[in-house]
Amino acid sequence: MHARRQLAALALLAGLVAVPALAATDTQAPTPTRAELLAKSTAAEWRTPDPHNLLVMQLPSGRVLIELASDFTPLHAANIRTLVREHYFDGLSINRVQDNFVxxxxxxxxxxxxxxxxxxxSxxxxxxxxPPEYTHAINGKLPWTPLSDGDVYAPQVGFVEGFPAARDPATGREWLTHCYGMVGVARDIAPDSGNGSSLYAVIGxxxxxxxxxxxxAGRVLVGMPLLSALPRGAGPMGFYDKPxxxxxxxxxxxASELPPAQRPAVQVLRTDSATFAALLDAQRHRRDAFYQVSSGKVGLCSVEVPVREMTPTD
Incomplete structure (x- = not known):
C-alpha cells in the first residue's frame, strides 16, 4: 500500500511539472516565414528605384540590375552615368573573380x-x-533605420533606403558598408585614383x-548569382590569367535610357516599413521545428533587403 501511494504521488508530481511546459510550448506560435511576411506587405511599403540610378548590365548569361547610391557617392554616381551613356563598359569584361571576396x-x-x-x-x-567619397556628413533627411544589435566595426549601423550603412555620431560621419552584393569602386594606391571605370561586387x-x-557606388538588386557563381580566377587576387x-x-x-516598355520593373522593400521590422524580428527570434536556439541578434550584413521584380499584371 505504501509503495502504491509513493508511485501515485510521483505520477501526480510528474503531471504537475509537465503541464506548464506543454502549455508554454503550445502558446509559442511558429515564427512567420519570410514569404508569409512579404505576402502581407502593402504596396506603400515598397519603393521603385529611380531609373536614373538603375544600371542594366547585360551578360551572356542574363541581366544584372545595380542601383547607384547617389545620396552617398554622388560624384561617383554622376561619373558612372557618364561612362554608361557613352557606352564605356560595352565590350569590356569581368576580369577578376576572387573566391569569398569580389x-x-x-x-x-x-x-x-x-x-x-x-x-x-577612352x-x-x-x-x-x-575625391574619395568614403564617408559623408550624416544626412538627417534620409530615412535611417537603425539596428540595435551592435556592430564590431562601427558605433551605429542600420539601413538607408535598402543600403546597409554605418554611423559615428562622435565625428558626424556616415558611410556605406561592404556587405554581400554591394558594388564598390576599385582604385590604385592614391585615394582619388578611382573613378567608377573599374567596379567590383562583394560575393563572399x-x-x-x-x-x-x-x-x-551601389548595390546589386537582381542577378547576384550571375556574378557570384562565375569560375574563380587562378591568377594573383583572382584575376583570370587567360583572356x-x-x-x-x-x-x-x-534604365532611364531604355524605352519604357523595356525598363526593368523592380521594387525594393522600404527599410523603414513595418514589414521590414517584422522580418528583422523574425530573423532575431526564430521559432520553428528546425531552430532549437534563437540567436536574439541580427548582423548588419546578414540581413537581405527584399527585392521583387514585377510583371505587367502586378
Whole structure:
C-alpha cells in the first residue's frame, strides 16, 4: 500500500511539472516565414528605384540590375552615368573573380602590371579621378533605420533606403558598408585614383575592413548569382590569367535610357516599413521545428533587403 501511494504521488508530481511546459510550448506560435511576411506587405511599403540610378548590365548569361547610391557617392554616381551613356563598359569584361571576396569588371588592359596607354579604352568625357567619397556628413533627411544589435566595426549601423550603412555620431560621419552584393569602386594606391571605370561586387563574407577605404557606388538588386557563381580566377587576387576565361559585358545602360516598355520593373522593400521590422524580428527570434536556439541578434550584413521584380499584371 505504501509503495502504491509513493508511485501515485510521483505520477501526480510528474503531471504537475509537465503541464506548464506543454502549455508554454503550445502558446509559442511558429515564427512567420519570410514569404508569409512579404505576402502581407502593402504596396506603400515598397519603393521603385529611380531609373536614373538603375544600371542594366547585360551578360551572356542574363541581366544584372545595380542601383547607384547617389545620396552617398554622388560624384561617383554622376561619373558612372557618364561612362554608361557613352557606352564605356560595352565590350569590356569581368576580369577578376576572387573566391569569398569580389567579382570585378573593367578594361582588361587596365589590370595589367604595365598597361599600354594606347590600348586603354577612352574614358570619353568622364573624369579620370574623383575625391574619395568614403564617408559623408550624416544626412538627417534620409530615412535611417537603425539596428540595435551592435556592430564590431562601427558605433551605429542600420539601413538607408535598402543600403546597409554605418554611423559615428562622435565625428558626424556616415558611410556605406561592404556587405554581400554591394558594388564598390576599385582604385590604385592614391585615394582619388578611382573613378567608377573599374567596379567590383562583394560575393563572399563581408570584408568590412574595407569600409571607409573604398567608395561604394551601389548595390546589386537582381542577378547576384550571375556574378557570384562565375569560375574563380587562378591568377594573383583572382584575376583570370587567360583572356578566354573572361566574361564579356554585352552592354550597360541606364534604365532611364531604355524605352519604357523595356525598363526593368523592380521594387525594393522600404527599410523603414513595418514589414521590414517584422522580418528583422523574425530573423532575431526564430521559432520553428528546425531552430532549437534563437540567436536574439541580427548582423548588419546578414540581413537581405527584399527585392521583387514585377510583371505587367502586378
Amino acid at each position: 567579382t570585378q569588371w573593367d578594361d582588361p588592359e587596365s589590370t595589367r602590371d604595365h598597361p599600354d596607354p594606347a590600348k586603354l579604352k 574614358l570619353g568625357t568622364a573624369k579620370k579621378a574623383l 563574407q563581408s570584408p568590412r575592413r574595407l569600409d571607409r577605404n573604398l567608395a561604394i 578566354s576565361q573572361r566574361t564579356p559585358i554585352q552592354s550597360v545602360r541606364l
